[in-house]
Amino acid sequence: MENALKNENEKFYIGLDIGGTKILGALFNDKGDILKRDKKKTKADEGAEAIMKQIAKVIDALIEEIDLDQVVALGAGVPGIIDGKNGIVIFSPNMNWENFRLKEEIEKKYGLKTFIGNDVNVGTLGEWKYGAGKDFKNIVGIFVGTGVGGGLIINGAMHEGVIGAAGEIGHMVLNPDGPYCGCGSKGCLESYASKTAMQNEIMAQLRRGRKTLLAEKIESEKIIRSESLKEAYERQDELTIEIIDRSAYYLGLGAANIINLLNPELIIFGGGVIESMGDIYLPKIEETALKYSMPKMFESCRIKPAKLGDDAGVYGAMGLILENMK
Amino acid sequence: MENALKNENEKFYIGLDIGGTKILGALFNDKGDILKRDKKKTKADEGAEAIMKQIAKVIDALIEEIDLDQVVALGAGVPGIIDGKNGIVIFSPNMNWENFRLKEEIEKKYGLKTFIGNDVNVGTLGEWKYGAGKDFKNIVGIFVGTGVGGGLIINGAMHEGVIGAAGEIGHMVLNPDGPYCGCGSKGCLESYASKTAMQNEIMAQLRRGRKTLLAEKIESEKIIRSESLKEAYERQDELTIEIIDRSAYYLGLGAANIINLLNPELIIFGGGVIESMGDIYLPKIEETALKYSMPKMFESCRIKPAKLGDDAGVYGAMGLILENMK
Numbered sequence: 001m002e003n004a005l006k007n008e009n010e011k012f013y014i015g016l017d018i019g020g021t022k023i024l025g026a027l028f029n030d031k032g033d034i035l036k037r038d039k040k041k042t043k044a045d046e047g048a049e050a051i052m053k054q055i056a057k058v059i060d061a062l063i064e065e066i067d068l069d070q071v072v073a074l075g076a077g078v079p080g081i082i083d084g085k086n087g088i089v090i091f092s093p094n095m096n097w098e099n100f101r102l103k104e105e106i107e108k109k110y111g112l113k114t115f116i117g118n119d120v121n122v123g124t125l126g127e128w129k130y131g132a133g134k135d136f137k138n139i140v141g142i143f144v145g146t147g148v149g150g151g152l153i154i155n156g157a158m159h160e161g162v163i164g165a166a167g168e169i170g171h172m173v174l175n176p177d178g179p180y181c182g183c184g185s186k187g188c189l190e191s192y193a194s195k196t197a198m199q200n201e202i203m204a205q206l207r208r209g210r211k212t213l214l215a216e217k218i219e220s221e222k223i224i225r226s227e228s229l230k231e232a233y234e235r236q237d238e239l240t241i242e243i244i245d246r247s248a249y250y251l252g253l254g255a256a257n258i259i260n261l262l263n264p265e266l267i268i269f270g271g272g273v274i275e276s277m278g279d280i281y282l283p284k285i286e287e288t289a290l291k292y293s294m295p296k297m298f299e300s301c302r303i304k305p306a307k308l309g310d311d312a313g314v315y316g317a318m319g320l321i322l323e324n325m326k
Numbered sequence: 327m328e329n330a331l332k333n334e335n336e337k338f339y340i341g342l343d344i345g346g347t348k349i350l351g352a353l354f355n356d357k358g359d360i361l362k363r364d365k366k367k368t369k370a371d372e373g374a375e376a377i378m379k380q381i382a383k384v385i386d387a388l389i390e391e392i393d394l395d396q397v398v399a400l401g402a403g404v405p406g407i408i409d410g411k412n413g414i415v416i417f418s419p420n421m422n423w424e425n426f427r428l429k430e431e432i433e434k435k436y437g438l439k440t441f442i443g444n445d446v447n448v449g450t451l452g453e454w455k456y457g458a459g460k461d462f463k464n465i466v467g468i469f470v471g472t473g474v475g476g477g478l479i480i481n482g483a484m485h486e487g488v489i490g491a492a493g494e495i496g497h498m499v500l501n502p503d504g505p506y507c508g509c510g511s512k513g514c515l516e517s518y519a520s521k522t523a524m525q526n527e528i529m530a531q532l533r534r535g536r537k538t539l540l541a542e543k544i545e546s547e548k549i550i551r552s553e554s555l556k557e558a559y560e561r562q563d564e565l566t567i568e569i570i571d572r573s574a575y576y577l578g579l580g581a582a583n584i585i586n587l588l589n590p591e592l593i594i595f596g597g598g599v600i601e602s603m604g605d606i607y608l609p610k611i612e613e614t615a616l617k618y619s620m621p622k623m624f625e626s627c628r629i630k631p632a633k634l635g636d637d638a639g640v641y642g643a644m645g646l647i648l649e650n651m652k
Contacts, residue, residue, distance in 0.1 A: 081622060091622065138488050150587075154480050161589020162464055163626045168586040173579055173618050175501050185582075185618045253499055256511075257583070260494040261476075263487020292499050292511045296407060296417065300489045 004035050005065045013321055014062055014112070016076035017119065017313025018055065020044050020094030025058035026314035027066075032130060034314070038062055044095050051095065052105060059110065073113040073325065074106060075317035077122030081165040084117050090164065115324045117158065119313060121167055124151025125158050125323070126316030127268050131307035138264040141306070142169055143271035144251065144281075146223055148190040154262070158323065170194070174253050192250035195273055198243045199224045205239055212239040226276035233280060247273075248281045252288025259293040259301050270306025278305040330361050331391045339647050340388055340438070342402040343445065343639025344381065346370050346420030351384035352640035353392075358456060360640070364388055370421050377421060378431060385436065399439040399651065400432060401643035403448030407491040410443050416489065441650045443484065445639060447493055450477025451484050451649070452642030453594050457633035464590040467632070468495055469597035470577065470607075472549055473508075474516040480588070484649065496520070500579050518576035521599055524569045525550045531565055538565040552602035559606060573599075574607045578614025585619040585627050596632025604631040 004010055010029060017024040020042060027036040038061040043050040063071060080092025087103020089095065106114045117125070124133075124141030133139045139153040150169030152159040159166050170190035171183050178187020179197075191197050202214055202224070213232040218224055232240040255267055274281055282305060290298050308315055330336055336355060343350040346368060353362040364387040369376040389397060406418025413429020415421065432440045443451070450459075450467030459465045465479040476495030478485040485492050496516035497509050504513020505523075517523050528540055528550070539558040544550055558566040581593055600607055608631060616624050634641055 152588075154485060155483065157481065159480060159588070161623070162591040163589060163622060165620065165623050165626075166587065166589035168589075168620055168623070171586045171620060172583045174499065175503075176575075176579055176618065177501075183620060249502075253502055257498045258587070260497045261492065261584070261587070262478075262485070263489060263492035263494075265488040292502065294491065294494055294497060294509060296489060297487070297491050297494070300491075 004029055008067070008070070010066075010070060012063075012066055012071045013318050014059060014071060014074040015314035015317030015321075016055065016058065016074065017122075017317060018042070018076055018078045018095070019119065019313075020079060023054055023058050024310065024314055025062050026311070026318070027062040028318045032315070032318060034311070036062055036065075037314075042095070048097065048100060055106070056109065068110065068112070071112055073115065073321045074110070075122070075320035076102070076106075076114070076116045077119035077313045077317055077320075078102065078116055079119045081163060082116055082118045082160075083164050084115070084160055087114060087116050089116070113325075115320045117160070117316075117320050118151070118164060118167070120149035121151040121158055121160060122316035122320055123270070123312040124153060124167075124268070124316065125319040126308055126312040126314070127270065127306050128153050129319035129322070130315040131312060132268045132304045133266055136266045138262070139266045139268060140169070140258050140262065140264050141268045141270060142251065142254065143306075144193060144195070144247075144269065144273040145271040146194060146196050148194050148251075149271075152262075158320075169254060169258070172254055172257060174250055174257075189250055189254045193247040193254070195223060195226065195229075198229065198247055201243050201246075202239060210239055213237040214240060226272045229273075230276045230280070233277070244277070244280065245284065248284035249288050251281070252285040253292055255285055255289040255303065256292035256298075259289060259297050263297050264301055267301060267303045268306050269303065270308075270312060274305055275309055330355055334393070334396070336396060338389075338392060338397045339644050340385060340397060340400040341640035341643030341647075342381065342384065342400065343448075343643060344368070344402055344404045344421070345445065345639075346405060349380055349384050350636065350640055351388050352637070352644070353388040354644045358641070358644060360637070362388055363640075368421070374423065374426060381432070382435065394436065394438070397438055399441065399647045400436070401448070401646040402428070402432075402440070402442045403445035403639045403643055403646075404428065404442055405445045407489060408442055408444045408486075409490050410441070410486055413440060413442050415442070441646045443486070443642075443646050444477070444490060444493070446475035447477040447484055447486060448642035448646055449596070449638040450479060450493075450594070450642065451645040452634055452638040452640070453596065453632050454479050455645035455648070456641040457638065458594045458630045459592055462592045464588070465592045465594060466495070466584050466588065466590050467594045467596060468577065468580065469632075470519060470521075470573075470595065470599040471597040472520060472522050474520050474577075474580075475597075478588075484646075495580060495584070498580055498583060500576055500583075515576055515580045519573040519580070521549060521552065521555075524555065524573055527569050527572075528565060536565055539563040540566060552598045555599075556602045556606070559603070570603070570606065571610065574610035575614050577607070578611040579618055581611055581615040581629065582618035582624075585615060585623050589623050590627055593627060593629045594632050595629065596634075596638060600631055601635055
């Protein structure tokens with residue numbers, strides 16, 4: 001690694017995963033190896049200038065030992081609706097950005113060719129190029145954490161949609177009379193399957209006087225940790241089993257609808273919940289997906305866990321550069 | 327037209343819409359004008375050989391006045407799962423075909439370059455190239471008749487999926503506890519919105535003693551005609567209004583899910599039901615789609631009625647040739 005950084009002929013790439021809480025950065029070589037990492041708080045509540053300073057700190061740390069001229073380009077994933085072609089963040093509640101010219105800002109400061117995309121699309125791109133999706137061309141990524149997000153690779157290209165908002169799998173309605181969702185709609189996949197939904201359900205059941213091993217955790221943790229859910233599940237806590245089953249069931253329904261609509265060859269499940277409990281979730285998801293999808297289409301679709309964990313974003317940002325420069 | 331057929335330098339194209347009941351054929355010139363049409367019964371229950379004879383009759387009628395050498399290629403839409411690359415009908419219950427090498431059969435008999443695709447995908451392609459979807463690149467076609475079918479145009483290309491079965495919009499689950507669907511799943515869009523679903527609901531309500539203007543029609547018509555539904559609706563028949571509202575509501579939900587997932591710029595609604603009652607259906611569909619989709623994505627998506635009616639299939643078959651030969 002050290003040597004690579006000191007080789008003047010080496011070409012480098014910067015991948016950023018810009019989130020509402022933290023900014024992850026990685027310096028890549030030509031082969032897609034990570035040579036260096038950095039991480040800073042986003043400071044999203046302090047405004048665009050503060051965020052840009054934090055981004056700059058990450059970039060500066062990554063290029064500390066190399067010459068800026070050796071960096072070919074920078075890629076970044078950002079939550080929200082992204083106009084990738086023009087490098088504009090159309091709308092990002094997490095970042096408090098609206099019509100923010102992120103590409104221009106970075107290019108102005110560093111003279112670095114910059115490409116941006118939606119964080120979940122970029123994460124799916126990462127899994128496609130460097131993770132569970134290698135050698136596949138039609139992939140749907142579903143990421144389950146505090147929310148449920150998705151990304152689409154269609155015929156070997158990232159599908160961004162007409163305003164860069166494609167892949168809102170979490171807001172697929174699975175029951176029009178279901179619970180209200182944060183988006184204002186009802187019965188969305190997210191309102192059944194996300195960690196937030198699980199937490200809400202646990203709290204509601206606690207208020208009804210039900211017992212659960214999670215009672216204490218839910219008070220001490222701001223949002224329940226996947227590890228806590230896993231532990232209670234393994235200790236056969238009845239309520240935990242119930243809500244995880246429900247979450248997995250609706251994820252299976254979502255997968256079935258995607259199989260029937262897009263006939264993909266691979267669905268990758270990732271995000272914190274799947275990372276800790278993939279072995280519990282995936283068989284349940286497959287069982288439901290089989291029940292609700294067309295048999296021949298189900299057979300032709302593999303369902304796999306993500307491989308890159310938190311690195312999917314920076315790898316995807318690297319992939320975004322290569323996709324745009326090829 | 328006559329002149330065109332007698333011009334020895336003119337190039338022609340054959341478009342076929344092969345259905346379980348009838349085969350529609352059209353002869354096109356270079357500009358995509360229909361010069362001649364033909365139509366025969368499919369005779370699907372008499373086996374593959376009988377069907378091929380009927381297809382041959384349509385082709386023979388179309389080329390009667392021209393030289394076979396003047397025909398550049400033939401395109402065909404067929405219901406079922408189609409392997410377009412190899413020209414094989416993988417599975418078509420309507421035609422009683424399984425792994426049927428349709429392309430090879432036609433090429434062997436006529437020496438005509440042949441391209442095949444799923445009928446609904448091909449119909450959507452027709453609307454894209456010659457109908458309501460001109461100048462758009464991301465289109466979803468939803469066709470409502472005895473069933474509900476769909477086709478996808480993604481980034482300016484027909485999306486067939488990994489086994490050629492993409493677009494099964496009719497089997498998107500909108501309520502996992504909904505009515506059983508013919509596909510074996512439950513609460514599919516088709517089980518609420520198709521003419522078959524409406525007919526089943528009318529019959530169930532008749533058995534409960536409800537009155538409707540459709541009572542007689544439903545006895546005399548094998549499957550209720552869209553025109554009969556329209557007439558009863560306009561005469562403010564209460565049950566008819568109820569089932570049409572329900573059908574449109576679920577179509578709106580399906581549209582919302584598609585908007586959230588694919589972020590398309592256009593959804594085209596077609597098929598017999600929409601052809602007769604588009605002015606009744608479309609406002610209701612839009613109202614529900616707005617309620618259940620993300621506002622910015624809804625705003626960026628137009629919803630339009632199909633333009634080509636029964637001709638979508640043959641136009642699409644012509645489009646399929648051009649797409650494959652470009």
